[in-house]
Amino acid sequence: MRRLLRGVLTTLIIVLVSVGLLELLLRLIAPNLNSQIGAVARTITTGSSYSEAWTPAWRENHDHYYTLRPGLTDVVQYGSPSVSFKLTTAKLWDDSLAADEGIGFRNRPVDYGVDVAVVGDSFGFCFTEQADCWVDQLAAQNQLGVVNLATPVTGSLSHAKMLADFAAPLKPKLVIWQFFGNDFNDDYSLLSWRGDIERLPGDVSTAIEPAKAVNWFTQNLVSAAVLELLTTGSWSGLPGNDPAFVAQYQAAYPDGTPFLFGKPYELAALDMSRDVNQFGVETTRQALMDSKALVESWGGTLVVLIIPTREEVYSGITANFMDESVIETLGSPRTTLESICAELKLACYDPTESLYTIAATSAALYYPDDMHLNAAGNTTLTDLLTPWLRGLDLIPLEDVP
Numbered sequence: 065m066r067r068l069l070r071g072v073l074t075t076l077i078i079v080l081v082s083v084g085l086l087e088l089l090l091r092l093i094a095p096n097l098n099s100q101i102g103a104v105a106r107t108i109t110t111g112s113s114y115s116e117a118w119t120p121a122w123r124e125n126h127d128h129y130y131t132l133r134p135g136l137t138d139v140v141q142y143g144s145p146s147v148s149f150k151l152t153t154a155k156l157w158d159d160s161l162a163a164d165e166g167i168g169f170r171n172r173p174v175d176y177g178v179d180v181a182v183v184g185d186s187f188g189f190c191f192t193e194q195a196d197c198w199v200d201q202l203a204a205q206n207q208l209g210v211v212n213l214a215t216p217v218t219g220s221l222s223h224a225k226m227l228a229d230f231a232a233p234l235k236p237k238l239v240i241w242q243f244f245g246n247d248f249n250d251d252y253s254l255l256s257w258r259g260d261i262e263r264l265p266g267d268v269s270t271a272i273e274p275a276k277a278v279n280w281f282t283q284n285l286v287s288a289a290v291l292e293l294l295t296t297g298s299w300s301g302l303p304g305n306d307p308a309f310v311a312q313y314q315a316a317y318p319d320g321t322p323f324l325f326g327k328p329y330e331l332a333a334l335d336m337s338r339d340v341n342q343f344g345v346e347t348t349r350q351a352l353m354d355s356k357a358l359v360e361s362w363g364g365t366l367v368v369l370i371i372p373t374r375e376e377v378y379s380g381i382t383a384n385f386m387d388e389s390v391i392e393t394l395g396s397p398r399t400t401l402e403s404i405c406a407e408l409k410l411a412c413y414d415p416t417e418s419l420y421t422i423a424a425t426s427a428a429l430y431y432p433d434d435m436h437l438n439a440a441g442n443t444t445l446t447d448l449l450t451p452w453l454r455g456l457d458l459i460p461l462e463d464v465p
Contacts, residue, residue, distance in 0.1 A: 188214025
């Protein structure tokens with residue numbers, strides 16, 4: 065009996081020591097991984113899923129929901145735990161405010177002739193290095209004076225005001241209005257956040273399932289958390305709203321790069337059957353109508369650029385995991401915007417079909433675990449947008465060496 069107990073105790077000690085060594089090893093190695101495992105390990109060990117401390121460049125603003133802080137120079141920013149880039153911001157001109165007050169842009173002060181202004185959200189701002197952004201590539205390839213007014217976490221109400229306040233004084237010949245499917249929802253979010261309207265049923269925050277019950281082990285041990293992640297595809301210890309940005313499916317892009325998609329936030333924020341997203345249709349229609357009239361008042365032209373979701377561009381892959389109706393739902397803001405463009409007689413460019421064709425045989429155009437275009441995607445978008453603009457005689461016909 066004593067021998068049996070001794071054997072059990074020895075086995076238990078070996079198991080505990082092994083688990084302890086595994087935990088120590090994971091705490092040393094896992095936080096350095098640029099993956100979901102790394103994000104989980106960092107959250108447990110440091111309290112943050114990011115690999116370094118950082119301060120978001122965007123801050124709340126009554127008129128826009130969010131605007132950029134001015135006066136930043138090469139500061140590290142994160143679009144998500146796996147996507148980082150350097151950011152420099154500036155005021156377009158002297159606004160008589162303190163250096164750290166007012167609104168900044170991913171653009172140098174306007175000391176040049178402006179041919180083109182861009183308004184939009186994070187897809188116009190670009191979660192890449194600035195030189196890789198389609199806005200900067202368009203400017204460089206065509207020697208255009210471009211001012212980029214795009215700002216993350218903004219919708220059509222903000223874009224119209226940015227145009228009126230910052231593009232109108234410059235009177236560019238061309239204004240590109242970049243649109244992504246959550247812009248309808250962002251209009252609702254802005255007005256409900258500042259108290260102009262009551263919150264509606266079906267708010268995105270209520271459309272996302274609450275986090276799983278958390279036990280001590282998965283919340284405090286990297287080994288337990290990683291085991292849960294590997295066996296279930298998710299981690300129950302995510303704080304706050306983080307579960308809304310966890311992909312439900314994992315595959316690979318055609319070039320073999322990991323492809324994690326189907327995040328609850330996007331599935332809710334782009335669903336046009338929800339009242340909170342339908343709310344933004346009329347605000348967007350009015351914003352585009354007013355902006356079109358404003359741009360035309362100085363002899364300029366307003367065009368719209370629509371950015372599709374990863375799930376649509378790679379529907380040949382995502383359709384193996386998601387119902388076709390879900391993919392159509394993700395595309396419903398895009399088709400809604402196209403109807404508005406037709407109604408208002410606005411030139412509207414939707415590159416979805418072209419991106420779908422290119423994506424099948426090219427390097428990945430989007431990030432593995434982030435909804436934004438990567439550097440290759442921005443270059444591809446530039447290559448598609450340029451001839452479309454030339455066809456409308458809105459930019460020079462040939463690249464300028």
